Amino acid sequence: MQEPVRGAEDREMTATPRGGPSSIRGILYQMLWALNTLGNLRVQKPASDNGAESTPSVTLVVEPPDGGDQQQFDSGSRTVVQIKARSDGATWSLQDLVTEVLPDLYRAVDLTIPKTRYQFVTEGRRGDWSEAETFFRSLGDRQPSNAPLGLLDDTKCVRFRRSSPRGGGNKTPFWDTKRYTELALFLRITRHLIGLPVTSGDQEGTIHRKLWHLLANFEFVEAAPFHVLEQEIKGWLRDVVPAVEQVDAHFSQILVDLEKAAIQGGKPIRGEDLFKNLCRVRLSDTARISELTHSHLSTCIANRCLDLGRDVRSKFTEAVLAKWDSAGPVLIITGESGHGKSGSVYLFFGKRQGVSILWQPLNPREVMQKASNGLNECCGTISWDARVP
Numbered sequence: 001m002q003e004p005v006r007g008a009e010d011r012e013m014t015a016t017p018r019g020g021p022s023s024i025r026g027i028l029y030q031m032l033w034a035l036n037t038l039g040n041l042r043v044q045k046p047a048s049d050n051g052a053e054s055t056p057s058v059t060l061v062v063e064p065p066d067g068g069d070q071q072q073f074d075s076g077s078r079t080v081v082q083i084k085a086r087s088d089g090a091t092w093s094l095q096d097l098v099t100e101v102l103p104d105l106y107r108a109v110d111l112t113i114p115k116t117r118y119q120f121v122t123e124g125r126r127g128d129w130s131e132a133e134t135f136f137r138s139l140g141d142r143q144p145s146n147a148p149l150g151l152l153d154d155t156k157c158v159r160f161r162r163s164s165p166r167g168g169g170n171k172t173p174f175w176d177t178k179r180y181t182e183l184a185l186f187l188r189i190t191r192h193l194i195g196l197p198v199t200s201g202d203q204e205g206t207i208h209r210k211l212w213h214l215l216a217n218f219e220f221v222e223a224a225p226f227h228v229l230e231q232e233i234k235g236w237l238r239d240v241v242p243a244v245e246q247v248d249a250h251f252s253q254i255l256v257d258l259e260k261a262a263i264q265g266g267k268p269i270r271g272e273d274l275f276k277n278l279c280r281v282r283l284s285d286t287a288r289i290s291e292l293t294h295s296h297l298s299t300c301i302a303n304r305c306l307d308l309g310r311d312v313r314s315k316f317t318e319a320v321l322a323k324w325d326s327a328g329p330v331l332i333i334t335g336e337s338g339h340g341k342s343g344s345v346y347l348f349f350g351k352r353q354g355v356s357i358l359w360q361p362l363n364p365r366e367v368m369q370k371a372s373n374g375l376n377e378c379c380g381t382i383s384w385d386a387r388v389p
Contacts (some may be wrong), residue, residue: 001381020322029085030197032064032229033121034070035258042271060269062262077115080108085226086124093163094129096188102214103198109210118214121221129160135182139216146205174177188389191275240278317344
């Protein structure tokens with residue numbers, strides 16, 4: 001997902017009072033992120049000719065018992081996501097990351113699943129710790145052994161801005177050393193984790209290997225604000241709902257269904273189940289619709305043993321095609337039952353392989369109503385009665 005460009009207007013529109021309202025907003029934001037994750041995968045994934053998905057299914061687990069707010073499983077890989085709303089758009093310091101984010105992500109580390117990404121998704125912004133982020137990412141290029149500390153540089157300084165002690169006073173600062181090298185920073189994060197229940201039962205060497213894996217595969221994701229994320233979801237919903245007027249209703253119902261699944265804790269959720277009442281192909285994906293239509297028509301022609309060259313409508317179809325503006329991708333065929341719409345579609349398919357959409361509505365009034373709503377202007381549509389002259 002592309003990172004959004006945000007300004008003061010976004011923070012004003014999404015500001016939420018602290019306390020209960022902020023907590024509720026955080027839960028809703030988590031649900032929206034899960035919905036958008038499954039939705040983007042669902043509507044962008046191509047379908048095969050029989051309507052089934054051509055790639056393995058993606059499963060999402062919301063509130064998994066072993067760490068993260070959600071875990072995504074796809075073709076042997078896993079993505080663990082920690083989600084935190086921050087309506088004021090404030091920054092996350094490196095101390096915030098170490099104390100509020102990494103412990104929960106550490107719970108999800110499983111060294112037997114090496115193909116795992118760990119994402120921290122937030123409306124907030126990353127603070128001034130880009131060198132630390134670069135250091136984390138560089139760990140992926142090193143092959144840690146049972147003693148990974150030997151691979152860390154104890155001379156190279158990793159610079160980052162340090163946050164002030166919370167609550168003021170004379171509290172001992174979290175960063176208790178003036179200068180942090182790669183080794184010193186790694187050990188400071190380790191020391192914080194060792195004092196938490198998440199590392200209970202892990203030997204120090206195991207903690208080092210698990211933390212290495214976590215940091216090497218960590219991503220800080222500056223996500224869209226709450227209201228932008230909601231509009232993004234409704235944007236792709238418009239492409240897969242039967243009617244635009246149903247977008248809000250489908251949005252509300254799908255969100256409720258997702259919340260019901262989430263409260264069960266650890267239940268796998270599949271996009272196929274959540275979006276079962278939506279179109280399988282985006283209505284804006286004319287190329288894919290054309291591909292599926294052509295495949296279906298080829299099967300119909302073969303099953304019916306049709307000889308398109310001997311059809312009585314052949315010359316008439318050629319005449320219509322000659323008058324049809326080739327720049328317009330839509331040709332509307334109208335007519336009552338028995339007027340030859342299906343046969344004409346087969347002929348069009350045989351003579352014009354580049355047709356993007358072949359549509360057979362039964363009611364001519366419906367056709368004219370849609371055309372009057374602007375379909376003819378954007379698609380170069382013509383209306384034609386398919387009866388043989």
